Amino acid sequence: MKPTFAASHTPPARQRGFSLVELMVGLAIGLVLVAGLALLFANSSQSGNELEKSIRQIENGRYAEELLHDDLALAGFYGEVPADFLGYTTPDVCATALPDLGWDKTVPSDPKVPLPLMGLTAAQAQALPATCITNHKAGTIAFAIHRLGADLVAPAAKVANAPYVQTSRCVTDPVADPFLVSATSGDFTLRNLQCNGINPVRQYVSRIYYIADCNECGSDTTPTLKMAELRGTQMVTVPLAEGIENLVLEYGFDTTDPADADPATDASKGGPDVFRPGLSGVVGARDNDWANVVAVRLHLLSRTTEKSPGYSDSGKTYVMGPSSISGDGSGFKRRVYTTTVRLTNVAGLREVSPPATPASSP
Numbered sequence: 001m002k003p004t005f006a007a008s009h010t011p012p013a014r015q016r017g018f019s020l021v022e023l024m025v026g027l028a029i030g031l032v033l034v035a036g037l038a039l040l041f042a043n044s045s046q047s048g049n050e051l052e053k054s055i056r057q058i059e060n061g062r063y064a065e066e067l068l069h070d071d072l073a074l075a076g077f078y079g080e081v082p083a084d085f086l087g088y089t090t091p092d093v094c095a096t097a098l099p100d101l102g103w104d105k106t107v108p109s110d111p112k113v114p115l116p117l118m119g120l121t122a123a124q125a126q127a128l129p130a131t132c133i134t135n136h137k138a139g140t141i142a143f144a145i146h147r148l149g150a151d152l153v154a155p156a157a158k159v160a161n162a163p164y165v166q167t168s169r170c171v172t173d174p175v176a177d178p179f180l181v182s183a184t185s186g187d188f189t190l191r192n193l194q195c196n197g198i199n200p201v202r203q204y205v206s207r208i209y210y211i212a213d214c215n216e217c218g219s220d221t222t223p224t225l226k227m228a229e230l231r232g233t234q235m236v237t238v239p240l241a242e243g244i245e246n247l248v249l250e251y252g253f254d255t256t257d258p259a260d261a262d263p264a265t266d267a268s269k270g271g272p273d274v275f276r277p278g279l280s281g282v283v284g285a286r287d288n289d290w291a292n293v294v295a296v297r298l299h300l301l302s303r304t305t306e307k308s309p310g311y312s313d314s315g316k317t318y319v320m321g322p323s324s325i326s327g328d329g330s331g332f333k334r335r336v337y338t339t340t341v342r343l344t345n346v347a348g349l350r351e352v353s354p355p356a357t358p359a360s361s362p
Contacts (some may be wrong), residue, residue, distance in 0.1 A: 013302060052242055053304045057335065059245055061302035063335045064225045064241035072296050076116025076345035077147040078204045080167040081179050083349060087112040088291045093120070093144040093208055094132035098163055098231050101204065102146070103181040109180045114206070115290050116346050119251060119278055125210055132229045132235045135212040140246055142210035146343070152200035155188040161232035163204040164188070170195035183232075199316040201287035206230040215242045222305050230232040245301045245334070249321040250275040252295030254350055270294060277322050294347035300337040307331030 089112045091102030102114035125133070125142035133142070148165055158164050166180045166189035181189055181204070191200045208228040215224040216239075225244035228235045252272025272295040280287040299320035313327030318336050327334065 004128075004330050007294050050308055053306055053308065053322050054333065057304045057333065059304055059338045060243045061300060061335055063214040064244050064300055064302070065298065065339055067240060068298055068300075069226075070338055071145055071207070071209075071339050072117070072298070072341040073344055074143045074147050074150075077150070077344070078113050078252040079148045079165070080169070081113060081148075081165065082167075084361075088115045089113065090115055090290070093118055093206070094128060094228075094235060095206070095229060098181065098183060101163060101181070101206075102208070103165070103179070105176075105178055108176045108178055114253060116343060117251075117293050117296070118144045118146075118290050119249060120144065120210075121278060127206065129206075129352040131212055133212075133226070134237050135214050135217050135226075137211040137213040137223055141249065142208055142247075143249060144206070144208045144362060152202060152250055155185040155198060156202050157187055158201060159203065159232070163230075164201040164203055166190050166199055169193040169199055182264055188251055204230070207327045208235070209247075212237075212239075215239055222298060224297055224304070225300075232344040241302075243302050243305045245303045246320065246325060247301075248277070248299040248323050250277055250297035250299075250321045251290075251293045252297070253292045254294045254347070255288075255292065256350075262274065270347045270349075291346075294343050294350065296341045296343065298339050299323075299343060301325060301334060303332040306330045334357070 032336075067268040087110050089102035089104050091114050092100060095101050102112075111244040120128075122139050122141050125136055126138060126141065130144075136142070153164075155164070156167070161183050163181060163183050166182075166188045168179075170175065170191035170193065172195055173190050177190060180184070180190055182188060188198060188201055190199050191197060206229070210226060210228070212224050212226045214220055215222045222242050223245045224239050225241045225247070227238045227330075229238060249306040252275050256269045256272060274287055275297060276287055279290070282288050286292050301318055301320060308331055311331055311333060312329040313332075313334060314326040314329035316334075318325045318327070318334060320336055321338070329339055
């Protein structure tokens with residue numbers, strides 16, 4: 001009989017968890033990974049914020065530049081008002097009363113209209129009453145533009161209380177009325193080309209562009225390009241582009257005397273002969289008269305509306321034509337925009353055509 005042996009069973013191994021040391025090492029590695037991801041997210045978010053600030057700054061700067069460029073190019077547009085003259089008046093840029101707007105037809109053969117463009121020094125802009133412009137930023141210039149609106153409207157459809165100008169296209173209308181200026185629809189009596197109806201009217205546009213030291217004043221201190229526009233019987237301030245910190249204009253004067261113009265030699269007539277940041281101050285000089293401005297170099301300095309942490313522009317210089325502005329290390333990023341504008345409605349009247357070339361003999 002064979003001996004019987006009992007079955008041998010190996011006891012199962014005991015299950016063990018992480019040791020305290022292993023757990024602490026794992027937690028440390030996890031925390032390092034989480035910190036790295038958090039830092040990556042923070043840097044990505046900050047980069048996105050900086051990119052968004054720069055995009056907004058560029059958009060505001062370009063918008064301000066294009067807006068001013070277009071309105072300067074239209075300065076002196078007086079529609080159908082007789083253009084065979086260079087007679088201008090110098091009205092108060094803040095004028096709101098009809099008799100003070102600068103329209104003068106005392107001499108019917110020599111009607112006068114408001115100057116297309118008038119520059120204001122920083123001191124002159126600062127001295128304008130609060131009823132005209134508000135919150136002007138000290139040390140910055142301003143300028144005024146005068147013209148007529150591009151749209152013709154029926155007198156009955158005009159904006160109430162706003163000044164409009166009407167000219168005649170009817171040969172039987174009185175010569176004593178080269179134009180009519182009024183804020184009342186019923187005053188417009190000049191007739192159309194067929195002499196069988198009332199001629200349309202154009203709204204008078206009077207605007208002052210300047211830099212304000214706030215956008216929504218009372219709640220921020222963001223420098224802003226603003227416009228004070230004649231609306232009815234008052235100047236109304238309109239914010240245009242925030243972050244515009246400074247404005248510099250160089251005025252291009254045509255210094256050629258029209259009486260001395262010679263088509264054979266004055267090829268540049270109607271173009272600027274000299275650029276100046278303002279009037280020369282020389283009595284009787286042609287570059288001391290706003291009527292002779294035919295072009296403008298426009299310089300704008302824009303900044304971001306929010307500070308960039310760790311950024312400083314100390315040591316940087318922003319060149320704006322004849323002026324230079326140093327960075328102040330305030331944490332705002334800045335850019336300069338420059339463009340040149342031709343005052344078409346002023347320069348076009350001064351152009352001299354070259355003499356005709358005689359036909360060659362057969």
